[in-house]
Amino acid sequence: MTPLLRRIYSDYGMPSRLRTHEKLICAARDAGYLQTSIRDFLDRTRAGASAASTFIVHRHDIDTDLRTTRKLFEMEKKYGVKASYYFRLSTLDFGLMREIEDYGSEASYHYEEVASFAKKNKIKDPALVRDRLPEIRNVFRKNFQWFEQQLGKKLRTVAGHGDFANRRLKVNNTEILADQQLREECGIECEAYDRSLLDHIDMYIVDRPPPQYYWPTSPLNVVSAHRSLCLVTHPRQFETNWKENTKDNLFRFYEAVTW
Numbered sequence: 001m002t003p004l005l006r007r008i009y010s011d012y013g014m015p016s017r018l019r020t021h022e023k024l025i026c027a028a029r030d031a032g033y034l035q036t037s038i039r040d041f042l043d044r045t046r047a048g049a050s051a052a053s054t055f056i057v058h059r060h061d062i063d064t065d066l067r068t069t070r071k072l073f074e075m076e077k078k079y080g081v082k083a084s085y086y087f088r089l090s091t092l093d094f095g096l097m098r099e100i101e102d103y104g105s106e107a108s109y110h111y112e113e114v115a116s117f118a119k120k121n122k123i124k125d126p127a128l129v130r131d132r133l134p135e136i137r138n139v140f141r142k143n144f145q146w147f148e149q150q151l152g153k154k155l156r157t158v159a160g161h162g163d164f165a166n167r168r169l170k171v172n173n174t175e176i177l178a179d180q181q182l183r184e185e186c187g188i189e190c191e192a193y194d195r196s197l198l199d200h201i202d203m204y205i206v207d208r209p210p211p212q213y214y215w216p217t218s219p220l221n222v223v224s225a226h227r228s229l230c231l232v233t234h235p236r237q238f239e240t241n242w243k244e245n246t247k248d249n250l251f252r253f254y255e256a257v258t259w
Contacts, residue, residue: 010209010237011245017213017238018071024219024231025079028056031224035076037084037106038157038197041228042190045200050228056219057201057230058083059192061110061159062091065244068235070096077103086110086159086192089143094150101153108155109147113140114173115163119259126169133175140176144186159192164252165259202226207237 028035035056036044044050058076060083062069069085073096076083084106087097097107117136118129129136148155160173177183177191190197198204203226208215219231236245 006209006211010240011249012240012242014210014240016240018068018075020220021072021233021238022075022079024223025076025081027220027223029079033223033229035079035081035083037082038159038190038192038230039084039106039108040082041200042157042197045197050200054226055228057228059159059230059232060085061161061232061234062087063110063161063234063236064091064248065235065239065241066091066093066096067241067244068239069093072235072238073100073103073105076105082106084108084157084159084192086161088112088161089147092147092150097151098153101151106157107151107153109144109158110161111140111143111158111176112161112163112166112173113137113143113176114169114171115161115165118165118169118171119255122259124169124259126171129169129171130175133179137176137179137182141182141186144188154187156187157190157192158188164256198230200228201230202228204230204232206232207234209237213237 025035033054033056035058038057038059041050041055041057058081060069060072062085082105085100086108088110100107113136114129117132117139123129123132144155166172174191174193177188203222205217205219206215207213219229222229
């Protein structure tokens with residue numbers, strides 16, 4: 001199957017995989033894993049409690065598709081699972097996010113100011129992007145504080161989004177938070193890619209489009225084999241949403257052409 005056909009199948013033909021996620025939740029529960037958010041895992045690690053239990057840290061990056069996000073949240077509530085949900089500015093739903101927080105899961109910021117700034121200002125030279133990092137950090141600070149005010153909750157962890165512009169530039173959004181003063185000003189305790197977090201994770205698994213589905217392996221293959229897993233997933237990989245996928249594909253094409 002060609003990459004184009006795989007993308008069409010992934011976006012428009014793939015059967016729902018929500019049952020697979022439910023199967024994982026049940027398997028992890030039966031194996032004695034505590035299934036929780038990045039924020040909660042961070043707190044337990046700092047308190048020295050993470051060594052006394054087994055964990056799956058659930059991280060959902062809400063790049064698109066709030067409909068499937070809601071389904072994931074309702075499923076996790078059904079089983080008492082906590083998770084981190086990171087929302088882009090383009091996927092904000094403060095009503096849903098407050099429900100997530102009130103339940104005890106985490107709703108926070110999936111930031112992408114490096115990519116957004118480069119595309120907006122037609123910058124394709126990574127050196128020039130890095131020269132503008134002070135401006136980009138100011139944009140991040142304003143967006144972060146606005147996000148926090150609208151949500152009415154303190155954001156303690158954030159996660160960088162990976163955009164096609166980052167891959168072309170080879171400049172990650174996480175470079176914004178290489179500035180410790182900015183972290184302190186915003187009260188950010190952890191970026192989801194920080195070594196201080198990942199050093200406590202035995203295995204890091206990320207979802208992928210079909211036919212791979214997960215990298216480096218399915219979490220179902222390694223339940224009970226590790227004390228701590230971090231599973232990073234996206235609503236788009238669980239269920240097709242024709243309207244949202246089409247809108248996202250067209251906007252990405254537009255950005256690629258106009259950048």
